Amino acid sequence: MPSTSLCQEETCTPYSLMDDYSEGAHPQILEALLRTNSTQQVSYGGDEYSNAARQLIREKINCTGDEADIFFVPSGTSANLISIASCLRPYEAVITLDSGHIACKEAGAIEATGHKLIVVPAVDGKMTPTYLQKAIQQNQFFPHMAKPRLLYLSNASETGTVYTKCELSSLAAICKNASLLLLMDGARLGTALCSTKNDMTLRDIFDLTDIFWIGGTKAGALMGEAIVVKKDLAEGFVFHLKQHGALLAKGRTLGVQFVELFRSGLFFALASHANHMARKISACFESLGYPLAADTETNQVFVVLPELLVRRLQERFRFYIWEQRDDEQAVVRIVTSWATDEVQVDKFNAWVQQWTASKELATE
Template sequence: MDDYSEGAHPQILEALLRTNSTQQVAYGNDEYSDAARQFIRDKIGCTDDEADIFFVPSGTSANLISIASCLRPYEAVITLDSGHIACKEAGAIEATGHKLILVPAVNGKMTPKLLQKAVRSNQFYPHMAKPRLLYLSNASETGTVYTKRELTELSALCKQLNLLLLMDGARLGTALCSNKNDMTLRDVHELTDIFWIGGTKAGALLGEAIVVKKALAEGFVFHLKQHGALLAKGRIMGVQFLELFRSDLFFELATHANRMAQKISAGFELLGYKLLAETETNQVFVILPQQLIRRLQDRFRFYIWEELDDDLAVIRIVTSWATDEMQVDKFNAWVQQWTVVCKEIEV
């Protein structure tokens, strides 16, 4: 149903247990958090003079703090209408006093043309909130990924329009490990002002790592404190990110999740079912008959993304670092079996 149903990768749990009894400085100033920051910088290919890294417990806190830290009260955020901050965070951004300017998605993504239109339509100053930040997700809400060319064009346009660029990285691991991806962490860092790396959906118990360019980093820690995200036991997140990034574990787990989604997606397509969006990461969006959906719900849990009519709906299936390939094979077998049964009933 999602990519955080399981607890944490065993290697991370073992690291937490191994380091449990050591005494450490609080509030993220411990040796594990410091080492994790350095390993993340090494993967990005940047120095501590280029960016600061802050650990927060959740994606909503990462988005809220990143946005609230760099906008004035009258400044607004441009986001796709399907963006996580627009429809999955209970109005957290609006609660900080910042207007959201909603834009329709194209294949789950923002385009330069739509961005320009959004800015032009919100320039009746001082009567309208001033667009100041573009919010993107990679992977997108429908699992698609931005190419380097797409992000480069958006980044250049943001500079031209005096907009900051924030990338939500809840599923950045699966985006970077997609067979459609041609970007590195360094590219993401260079083309955005703030981005964050999701740990919660990548095998950690909890935690996200916000990467902030130095020009915006001053005072950032005060925003963490004010919003309740500066954990006294910050070591808990430091240990986990250290384990994810001291090797290629972060990318290995994301690659596995993508491969399992590809296998499920291929099974649906083999049976003639239409995908709502091409499966590029670990989310599968497929259009199924309601009759088949009801049968699948008797045995499996998944999210009904959109009711199309009385006969058809879009469901979302999400794989994770912990998805068992044998279970995927069983799921595909059930889909095939019940497809035959449903067709026989129709006849």
């Protein structure tokens, strides 16, 4: 896997384990953008590269053009917003987890389109049949309540956990029985598919959802997400792209990137690298007795650390304080990426081991 970061000395800027989009793009993608730069192409996603990318993605899913349309958008927020806006009437609502990206990380983008969010608790970062059924049953006082119409999930979840085929099948069955559509946010779908906990193929996900999208931004692309829409929901979808400012004149730039991600397995190789780096960090914490706040199933590590250790690590590494437990402990989130340097991971683990063994921490 690539090691693109510069040598990180103690006096340099702290190395980022904050997210999986701090780096730009994989060199292979940048080279492809340069190589194709001077060719003249049809605009707005009708170019040869976007068409080739659609075909490659369909081949990975094992579906045909008669089954699904594929649309490229620049960001995850636009993917969620457009997917939901395209298939809901103004009085229809979205069921989501309280930790769902659309609930707490997208500045009310869904509510701004006039759709209510019905928020339920997460269990291990995921939706459960029990909570889904309860949300449906508690929102049936029509026409005085917004009508549940769509279930929103993320895979991997916001805490890095992965849906199994059995779990997704159970949720899909409830949705079908209640006439709900099922949307899967795939910002980190690559890491989910490459997780040791995963037992699903892209075809399984296609069969069990109505719309899902494949994240490129967090998977080595410069930017871009690919929305996979079943044919019966695809009519007029492009108008929603245009109205929401996501139909790029130079749509070729997205197509080129997804061709590179999928023509040779790069998408899966980069996701596997991110997962491997997270497992190394997680294993180190566990070996030293630090409790994990969530199972490390993909490229996110959630661990409970003493406040002093958090401060010491922040001198050399950047990461996110997920939850301040009290004055003495915090849950931190560490995210690895397609480009995370294994040398830096080894340094991080070495510092954790050194400070854990030090008298300073031992006396806290």
